[in-house]
Amino acid sequence: MMDLYQSQRTMRSMRRAAMQRGVIAILDVGTFKISCLVLRFDGPDDAMEREGVGPMAGQSTFRVIGAATTRSRGVRFGEIAAMPETERAVRTAVQAAQKMANVRVDHVIACFSGARPRSYGLAGEWQLRERIVTENDVANVLANCDLPDLGDNREVIHAQPVNFAIDHRTGLSDPRGQAGNRLACDMHLLSVDALAVQTLLNCINRCDLEVAGIASSAYVSGISTLVEDEQELGAACVDMGGGATGLSIFMKKHMIYADSVRLGGDHVSIDISKGLEIPLATAEKIKTLHGGVQATGVDDRDMIEIGSDSGDWDKDRRQVSRAELIGIMRPRVEEILEEVRARLDAAGFDHLPSQQIVLTGGGSQIPGLDGLAAKILGQRVRLGRPLRVQGLPQAATGPAFSSAVGLCLFAAHPQDEWWDFEVPADRYPARSLKRAVKWFKDNW
Amino acid sequence: MQPMTVHRRDPAPSRFSYRMQRLWLTPTFRFLVRRGLPVLFVLLVLAVVFGSAARRQALLAQYNAVRTQIEHRPEFMLSMLSIEGASPTLADAVRKMLDIPFPVSSFDLDLKKLRAQIEALDAVASANVAVGPDGVLQVTITERQPVAVWRTADGLTLVDGTGHRVASLTKRDARADLPLVVGLGADQAIPQAMALLAAAGPIAPRVRALVRVGERRWDMVLDRHQRVLLPEADPVAALERVIALDQARHLFDRDILSVDMRLPDRPAVQLSPAAFAARQKALGLEAKTGAAKK
Incomplete structure (x- = not known):
């Protein structure tokens, strides 16, 4: 537990160092594509010091100076399956982004969609001694949260205090400076598969890069796609990626639940490939150009050349109607959405006051998806695109880049996490204190 | 017949080229290569060229020859001395004292020294020495009264x-x-x-x-x-x-x-x-x- 706390703290200090240097790269390791953006931070912008909300909602402290996207290799279900392949893909993306930015980046903040995230709600209590809440009290109440059994090989990736309560007043976002007898806190904890994360970190380290932070892609795409009132009132963000579909629920500007379905756009492509007996690349192309989920009468007459280069004339001149293609795609998309519905129900999304659902990610670009999603997920469904950040190329503004853009925002203004607070002094292992005493004795 | 396998080039940069590109993007390294190496190269060439004494001598001799050649062009040669403002006896004395072997290049004469020499005479209050046109060394003297x-x-x-x-x-x-x-x-x-x-x-x-x-x-x-x-x-x-x-x-x-x-x-x-x-x-x-x- 301490290990993770320390490694997360190391990442935070790395992030601060990168901020000081002014250049940081963000890396979205997806199943279908790997994108790398290079950000330049210009220090505290004067827009930040002005009254009210500045341009770009205060996000103009950074600027994207390099962007590159490459086809992902060796990644399945958002987890690295073949590290050398993934390493090559990361190198391709980072090199192209560095070339565009014309600077060398050493620090990377990464996100990934897989690794089976699991959400926990934690609660902690702390008796105040001074009656006034100090930073130390906050650290103590966070440390006092009872940690559930995460299981073998699980690591905490996000541990964010969501809500503070002093005595009987709840819903405080920042309790410091307030008076009371008892401080209570709700924390949202997201655990992931430790080995998958370790593999990703190793992969990035093998590219001579330092990891300055790591995030779940479901969380960061929620940051970039949900507008402010949706984050405040409660909404779910469904990030339909290539190999995994992430979903995150936001309330009062905090993520309160995240999960991922190990199904995505790649499964649709595989279905098409199998159903039409065509190569996966052709299936992907046909899906992108002609895909859909709502068949109409005209689709029966809309014939698509599916081609092939087998040398057999009959096989190479095959045609399918668009209705057939939709017939293959729709059940799979429905399955994904049903799965998402099940996860949302399990999380108790029904009980939230707002039932807004935002679909984003590359998979959300299937025509007619919003109609289908409305039937399965509920009436209040919209398609989301990421926030527009300064300097982002036009090609990277689509919904497929919502987690990359969200990661930019995450890099610029990370949410306070558990490890941002000093560990309470009495929680330090006695061994280290003894070691310090010994050091003093040896040296003085 | 064997199916033809298409060998597509791997678009990923090799580890070496990736590292090279990162090295090249390092500002210090870049400065060293762009400024330091040329300067070092020029210095090295100069050191090699001027390392041998014989070559140095030859170069110096060549320089001196060219210099002499330029100095002895007719434009810079002086052929006569003209003294103004002095009585004939004083003029003769000055002429005798200076004793310039005409024709002479104006580069070989130190006009300031000549002037000091003339002004050292008792009969001279002040003197002005100048190279005039047409190869005349013009000396203007104010006599003491x-x-x-x-x-x-x-x-x-x-x-x-x-x-x-x-x-x-x-x-x-x-x-x-x-x-x-x-x-x-x-x-x-x-x-x-x-x-x-x-x-x-x-x-x-x-x-x-x-x-x-x-x-x-x-x-x-x-x-x-x-x-x-x-x-x-x-x-x-x-x-x-x-x-x-x-x-x-x-x-x-x-x-x-x-x-x-x-x-x-x-x-x-x-x-x-x-x-x-x-x-x-x-x-x-x-x-x-x-x-x-x-």
Whole structure:
């Protein structure tokens, strides 16, 4: 537990160092594509010091100076399956982004969609001694949260205090400076598969890069796609990626639940490939150009050349109607959405006051998806695109880049996490204190 | 038939090229390669070229040859010396002293040194040396104008208004137009002597010489062996008093030897022995003293 706390703290200090240097790269390791953006931070912008909300909602402290996207290799279900392949893909993306930015980046903040995230709600209590809440009290109440059994090989990736309560007043976002007898806190904890994360970190380290932070892609795409009132009132963000579909629920500007379905756009492509007996690349192309989920009468007459280069004339001149293609795609998309519905129900999304659902990610670009999603997920469904950040190329503004853009925002203004607070002094292992005493004795 | 496998090039950069690109994007490394390496290369080439003494000598010789060639172009050659503002004798002396072997390149002449050399001559007040057009070395001289003849034990010397020596003189008659000053240190007080002579006015034709006494004051010697002893301080005023006395009472027409003005409040007149005897006789004092003061 301490290990993770320390490694997360190391990442935070790395992030601060990168901020000081002014250049940081963000890396979205997806199943279908790997994108790398290079950000330049210009220090505290004067827009930040002005009254009210500045341009770009205060996000103009950074600027994207390099962007590159490459086809992902060796990644399945958002987890690295073949590290050398993934390493090559990361190198391709980072090199192209560095070339565009014309600077060398050493620090990377990464996100990934897989690794089976699991959400926990934690609660902690702390008796105040001074009656006034100090930073130390906050650290103590966070440390006092009872940690559930995460299981073998699980690591905490996000541990964010969501809500503070002093005595009987709840819903405080920042309790410091307030008076009371008892401080209570709700924390949202997201655990992931430790080995998958370790593999990703190793992969990035093998590219001579330092990891300055790591995030779940479901969380960061929620940051970039949900507008402010949706984050405040409660909404779910469904990030339909290539190999995994992430979903995150936001309330009062905090993520309160995240999960991922190990199904995505790649499964649709595989279905098409199998159903039409065509190569996966052709299936992907046909899906992108002609895909859909709502068949109409005209689709029966809309014939698509599916081609092939087998040398057999009959096989190479095959045609399918668009209705057939939709017939293959729709059940799979429905399955994904049903799965998402099940996860949302399990999380108790029904009980939230707002039932807004935002679909984003590359998979959300299937025509007619919003109609289908409305039937399965509920009436209040919209398609989301990421926030527009300064300097982002036009090609990277689509919904497929919502987690990359969200990661930019995450890099610029990370949410306070558990490890941002000093560990309470009495929680330090006695061994280290003894070691310090010994050091003093040896040296003085 | 085997299915043809298509070998597509891996788009990913090799680990080496990736590292090279990152290295190239490092500012320090970039600066070293872009600025440091060329500078190092140039320095290395220079060191190799100038490392051998023979090559250095050859290069120096070549440089000197080219330099000589340029210096001896006709545009820079001087063929004659022209002296202006000097009397023929002085001009000849200057010509002889400089002794420039014409034709000569103007680069080989040190004009400042030449000028200092000319100005070192007594007769020259100031000189100007310039390279004129058509290969003429132009020397313009301002001569010292002698204002007095100074007689010392060594002989006669012409001095100018500042007391500086101009030339020697063999005979006083050669410059009869100039007044004569005598005595040690007379040259130091030439301006005062000139002021006295200017103030002499009516008795000027009678002035024979000014005698410097004890390097401190002047005696004015007139004909008929008369002499005016002037004080150290303000001699001109004293002289004017004497002249006023002469004009009012015809002092110098009388038989006197000297007028002593050294003490301003006690002027004294020395009579000639004959006049003194006559005066004694007229006063009825037949004493046999040699001289008495009035």
